[in-house]
Structure formats: C-alpha cells, structure tokens
Amino acid sequence: MSTPQTKGPVDPRLLRLSPATRRWIFLAGILTALKTLSTVAMGLLIGQMTAGIIETPGSSLPRTELIALAIAVGARGVLAWAQDRFAERASTQVTVDLREKTLRHLAHSDPRTIDQALWRTRLTSGLDGLGPYLTGFFPALAATIIATPVMLAVVGWLDVGSMIIAIITLPLIPVFMWLVGTLTAGRTEQRLHDLAVLSGQLLDLIAGLPTLRAFRRHQDMATQVKRLSSQHASSTMSVLKIAFLSSFVLEFLATLSVALVAVGIGFRLLSGDLTLAIGLTVLVIIPEVYAPIRDVGTRFHDAQDGLVATDEVLKLLSTPLLIDAPSTLNRRSLAGGLEVSVEKLRAEGRDGPRPADLSFIASPGQLTVLWGPNGSGKSTALLAVLGLATEGISGEISVKDASGQEFKDSSLWEHCTYLPQRPVIDPESVSDYAELSLGQRQRLALKRELGATLLLLDEPTAHLDPENAAIMIKQLQEEARQGTTVLAVSHDPLLRAAADKVVEVK
Known part of the structure; x- marks a missing residue:
C-alpha cells in the first residue's frame, strides 16, 4: 500500500482538473482579505475605545467610533457567512465533478483491474472527506497566507517587541504540523483500506448468505466480520488519538505564544515604555496572528480522508483513457455493416x-x-x-x-x-x-x-x-x-x- 504523494497543501492536479476549485481559491482569497481588514479595524477600534474608558473614567463612548465598530463587526459577520455559504457550494461542485470524471474513467478502463470495493469506498466516504478540506482546511490555509502576514505587520507597526516575539514563536506550530502530518497520512490511508475490505466482505457475505445458510456455514462468517470490524475500529482510534494529541499541543503552543506577548506588554506598561491604547490593541490583534496557523493544524485531520482519496482519484485521472469514447452515440449506419x-x-x-x-x-x-x-x-x-x-x-x-x-x-x-x-x-x-x-x-x-x-x-x-x-x-x-x-x-x-x-x- 503506497502512501500519498506529497503535492503541497494545494494539489496542482486538483486545480488543473477542477474549475470549481480554481474559482473557490480566487473567491476565498478575496473574502479572506476583506475579513482581515475588518478584523484589523475591530482591533484598532476596540483598543482605542477601551483605553479611553480606562484612562478617563466616567467618559462616554465616542459615537463615531462605536458606529465604526458596529460596521466592522457586521461586515466580518457577513463575510464569514458568505465564506461558509460559498465553501459548501464549492465543496459540493468539486465532489460531484470528481466523482463524475472518475466514474467515466473507470467505465473506460479494464474492469478486470479495478478493485470495486476500494473504489466504492474512495468515491463515497473517501471523497466526502474532501468537504472539510475545502470548507475548513483551505480557508484556514488562505488565512495563514493572507491574514497572518497582515496581522503581523500591524503588530509590528504598533509594537516591534511584540512582533519579534511572534516571529520567534510562529515557526513552532508549522514544524509540529509537519511532524503530525507525516504520521497521520499513512494511518488514514490504512483506515480507508480497512473500511474498503470490511465493506467488500459484507457485500460478499450478503450476496452469498442464502448459500451459506443452506450449508449451515453462515455463523462461521460472524468471526471474520468481527475481526475486520475490530481492525477498522483500531485503525480509526489510532487516527483519533493523534488528532486529539496534536490539537492539544497546537492549542498549548498558540496559548503560550500569546501569553509571552501579553507578559512583555505588561512589563512595558508598568515601566511606561508603552501606552495603554497600543498595548490593548496588540492584545486584541495578536491572537489573530496565530489563529489561522492553529486552524490549519486542527483542520488538517478533518481533511485527511478526503486528501488520501483525492490523491488516488487524481492519480487515476492523470492517466490517459484506454478509449476516449464519444459522449453520444453516432446513429449513422454504415453501408454493409x-x-x-x-x-x-x-x-x-x-x-x-x-x-x-x-x-x-x-x-x-x-x-x-x-x-x-x-x-x-x-x-x-x-x-x-x-x-x-x-x-x-x-x-x-x-x-x-x-x-x-x-x-x-x-x-x-x-x-x-x-x-x-x-x-x-x-x-x-x-x-x-x-x-x-x-x-x-x-x-x-x-x-x-x-x-x-x-x-x-x-x-x-x-x-x-x-x-x-x-x-x-x-x-x-x-x-x-x-x-x-x-x-x-x-x-x-x-x-x-x-x-x-x-x-x-x-
């Protein structure tokens, strides 16, 4: 059993074969950029308004800044809703498109070489896992590419010291993600393989059940089914254990990094080297520096089933058809047959x-x-x-x-x-x-x-x-x-x- 080829976070074969994926990438980039701008505006407004209230007790909230904050919050909510809506639509289009192309390719392949149980699993539960990749993992990846550098630049503009701490701690999360990803990919493929064997065995058992009952051998298959079920449960639990451990470590690293920035800001506020408005603004924005990278690691496990199945689908679609059959039959008769x-x-x-x-x-x-x-x-x-x-x-x-x-x-x-x-x-x-x-x-x-x-x-x-x-x-x-x-x-x-x-x- 081969492990999936490393193609990077976005497989170029998927972009080449699926126009819906290319459209979603473009749209996700625009929505992520707009969300980033609204988040920066929210952070700046919240920091300024909170510092004004603390430094001037009894003062009322500035009406102009309050309206601007409401607009920023509303815009971010609308953009998040639009992103979820278009992500679901893109996920459905891509999945249906890949299934259609794969079935057409399999229909024009040598049926003697096709593992029907394995492809049945890949095209059903396997490709269903592509949804979390397009709706969760990919938007988080887009935010990492767009939002993280922008947020880091804003933090650096406000406070260079906090930016230096963030730059030092940020690489810890991707390094750990790579280590976990290397371990998870193989185990996820093993889980899909076990599921394919189990489903194929059950279908064969159902088809041959009358014969087995006639010879009183149907009870013998129960042990085999239990063994395969136990094997599938074991492979599933191994993936879940890694997912839980990695999520815990990612949350711990992100929380610890934010805490280090907060401690530095606290000491500089006490020494008078930093204003309260800047300190509060940085504390509001700094979690958004780590959030996209943390989400990429968290969503990675959700997307593994889809990525493993998609890798096999794209390998198949990258091979030429034995026969490029026409989509419709030419009914013109030939003289003489x-x-x-x-x-x-x-x-x-x-x-x-x-x-x-x-x-x-x-x-x-x-x-x-x-x-x-x-x-x-x-x-x-x-x-x-x-x-x-x-x-x-x-x-x-x-x-x-x-x-x-x-x-x-x-x-x-x-x-x-x-x-x-x-x-x-x-x-x-x-x-x-x-x-x-x-x-x-x-x-x-x-x-x-x-x-x-x-x-x-x-x-x-x-x-x-x-x-x-x-x-x-x-x-x-x-x-x-x-x-x-x-x-x-x-x-x-x-x-x-x-x-x-x-x-x-x-």
Missing part, C-alpha cells in the same frame, strides 16, 4: 488463459452467440473487442466495414453499443429508476441503444423470465435482419437456439 474478426484470442489470468485461442467471425445480419460456462472468458472477449481489456491480451482483433476500412478505439465506439450485465441508466431521464428491476433496466437500456451498427451484449437475458427473454431475443433477431452485427455472450439455451452462429468458448 461491420464485421468482427477475432483470431487466437488469449487472456492470461491467475488460473490460465480465459479464453484460450478463441477464433470467430461475427458478420453483419447475423446473431452470433459466444457460448460457454461461467469463467471461460466470454465477457473478456467482448471487452477485448471494445478495446477495454488490454492487460494480458494477445491475438488479432479487427473490426472492418464492407470496404475494408478498420475501426478501432473512438471510431469504433461511434458505431457500436455495449450492454453490460448491469446497465446503468441516466436517472435524470427515468424518474422511477430506483424502482426498476435489473431485468427491466436491461430491456430499457437495449431499447434505447438499438440502431447501432455493432451491438455487443453481455448476458442480455440473464435476469429475464422466459417470456420477456423471448421478447428480447426477437428484438435482437429483428435488429440482425436489418444488417446489424449482433454479438452476444450467453449461456441461455433460448438465445443459443435463436442464434445464427454459436461459438464455443473454452
């Missing part, structure tokens, strides 16, 4: 080649069925024709039209439709999508994809009763009669009986 020729196709795996030396020709106007037992490599053959399966693949595959022109990659996808065993239908176009059974989804997906020159189907009748399976088979036969090349994977005797050509897959 497309002929699929496969010669000695082999797909090496842990259990040997599946399929092994598979050869066939799927011609236009015919329903060709790849027939064989589960695990023989039928689905892999379809993926190889599409260009999605590349690892361990050997043999010759060509898709040509009547003139001999070869189609591959994106040019092939423009004239081809692939219907997997579990098709995904756009929920925006089907309001009751969640209510559809898997068989209904297959029928609806096939109906929408008819009209392509090449039709590839993986177990199209697997989830249908005989009556609906006969309806689908009739649709496939009619599509073949219109000149379409129909290539289906199946072990359904009904589809085999209706096929124009049956290819045994061993």
